[in-house]
Amino acid sequence: xxxxxxxxxxxxxxxxxxxxxIAERLGVPLYDKDIIDMAAKESGLSRxxxxxxxxxxxxxxxxxxSSAVSFGEGFGGEAISMNEKLFLAQFDVITEIxxxxxxxxxxxxxxxxxxDDPDVVNVFVYGEKEDKIRRCIxxxxxxxxxxxxxMATYDKARRNYYNYHTSRKWxxxxxxxxxxxxxxxxxxxxxxxxxxxxxxxxxxx
Amino acid sequence: xxxxxxxxxxxxxxxxxxxxxIAERLGVPLYDKDIIDMAAKESGLSRxxxxxxxxxxxxxxxxxxSSAVSFGEGFGGEAISMNEKLFLAQFDVITEIxxxxxxxxxxxxxxxxxxDDPDVVNVFVYGEKEDKIRRCIxxxxxxxxxxxxxMATYDKARRNYYNYHTSRKWxxxxxxxxxxxxxxxxxxxxxxxxxxxxxxxxxxx
Numbered sequence: 116x117x118x119x120x121x122x123x124x125x126x127x128x129x130x131x132x133x134x135x136x137i138a139e140r141l142g143v144p145l146y147d148k149d150i151i152d153m154a155a156k157e158s159g160l161s162r163x164x165x166x167x168x169x170x171x172x173x174x175x176x177x178x179x180x181s182s183a184v185s186f187g188e189g190f191g192g193e194a195i196s197m198n199e200k201l202f203l204a205q206f207d208v209i210t211e212i213x214x215x216x217x218x219x220x221x222x223x224x225x226x227x228x229x230x231d232d233p234d235v236v237n238v239f240v241y242g243e244k245e246d247k248i249r250r251c252i253x254x255x256x257x258x259x260x261x262x263x264x265x266m267a268t269y270d271k272a273r274r275n276y277y278n279y280h281t282s283r284k285w286x287x288x289x290x291x292x293x294x295x296x297x298x299x300x301x302x303x304x305x306x307x308x309x310x311x312x313x314x315x316x317x318x319x320x
Numbered sequence: 321x322x323x324x325x326x327x328x329x330x331x332x333x334x335x336x337x338x339x340x341x342i343a344e345r346l347g348v349p350l351y352d353k354d355i356i357d358m359a360a361k362e363s364g365l366s367r368x369x370x371x372x373x374x375x376x377x378x379x380x381x382x383x384x385x386s387s388a389v390s391f392g393e394g395f396g397g398e399a400i401s402m403n404e405k406l407f408l409a410q411f412d413v414i415t416e417i418x419x420x421x422x423x424x425x426x427x428x429x430x431x432x433x434x435x436d437d438p439d440v441v442n443v444f445v446y447g448e449k450e451d452k453i454r455r456c457i458x459x460x461x462x463x464x465x466x467x468x469x470x471m472a473t474y475d476k477a478r479r480n481y482y483n484y485h486t487s488r489k490w491x492x493x494x495x496x497x498x499x500x501x502x503x504x505x506x507x508x509x510x511x512x513x514x515x516x517x518x519x520x521x522x523x524x525x
Contacts, residue, residue, distance in 0.1 A: 236504070239493065239499075241493060241494070286493055288491055288499045289446070291501070292500075292501040292504055293499065293500055293513070294496070294498065294499035295517075296496070296498065299441070299497050299517075299521045300517060300520035300521050300523075300524055301520070301524045303520075304517075304520030304523065304524055305520075307516055307519075307520050308498070308516050308517050308520055311513050311516035312500075312504075312505060312509075314512075315504075315505035315506070315508075315509030315510075315512050315513055316504045316505050316509065318509065319504070319505055319509055
């Protein structure tokens with residue numbers, strides 16, 4: 116059985132750290148921002164262009180707009196927007212990771228990309244607002260006001276990006292096999308619960 | 321720390337059995353249909369009246385309609401619909417269980433009733449359609465067509481009942497601390513994962 120786990124998460128929920136812990140425990144690679152670099156390398160898009168597209172996703176209006184503005188080989192059917200091109204490049208990278216059969220992938224609609232692989236386990240990590248704010252203040256040194264602003268912006272960006280590319284609803288339980296409130300159990304505890312889920316799946320198989 | 325776990329579930333996901341397993345492992349009472357009887361006893365409503373209200377919930381239209389038709393002390397402000405009266409009676413019973421501090425409560429909007437108690441752990445159990453159908457055929461001996469029909473009817477009833485009384489959305493991850501796809505891990509596995517979650521919560525506290 117493959118060891119592929121995708122992690123979607125609310126900003127400040129500790130989902131990235133949970134992913135790191137699981138990758139360490141399972142002895143498999145962690146794929147996070149690296150995916151962008153790998154995708155960029157394959158697509159020929161520069162890091163700057165990619166980060167700009169990511170920022171645009173924070174506003175659904177500008178994201179939809181820039182996704183609609185096409186560039187490419189002229190006016191032919193091959194014209195494709197920059198956001199689409201980036202998404203497809205990441206799509207290929209994630210598909211390849213899925214084929215290799217092991218890894219923890221954080222974000223990037225990986226649950227959607229790998230939706231037809233029954234071996235993949237999709238996890239959603241979320242938390243209580245007060246706890247997410249506390250975590251961000253500790254981790255990033257931001258003020259409470261800054262954290263609240265970032266939290267709204269990033270979660271909106273993740274929702275926009277996910278909903279736009281997948282025609283699914285970010286956070287809908289049907290997309291995931293396990294959803295965990297990390298505020299009650301912490302990052303180590305969430306990793307424990309996910310590992311227990313993986314072990315239970317092996318026992319059942 | 322209290323041992324109160326609420327279980328909401330899709331029809332056929334095995335959520336009731338998972339609740340039973342957890343109650344056995346924790347050595348606490350399981351509250352299911354019994355709640356209705358207890359509520360009925362307190363409210364003075366007959367079992368027949370209560371079951372009729374439950375059935376009405378299967379159609380959102382007739383449920384909303386009958387909830388709006390009031391009966392009571394005349395035309396005064398005290399008039400209250402039968403469905404409201406039943407819900408409030410169950411509300412009181414669940415509140416009392418919460419105060420006693422231990423038990424597994426299946427269904428009945430218990431997560432909503434006990435929403436202000438930080439000790440309560442709310443779980444949502446769901447599953448893959450094929451697996452839920454298989455489980456229902458095995459457990460109830462229904463045909464596949466019967467199961468599909470019941471599945472749609474009961475899940476609709478649960479959604480209507482929950483959304484009507486709580487002004488929340490049934491299945492929305494924010495209502496729960498843990499959501500599990502039982503198809504990947506089975507009923508025993510789901511109980512293992514929930515118990516690991518409870519243990520992780522105690523370690524963190």
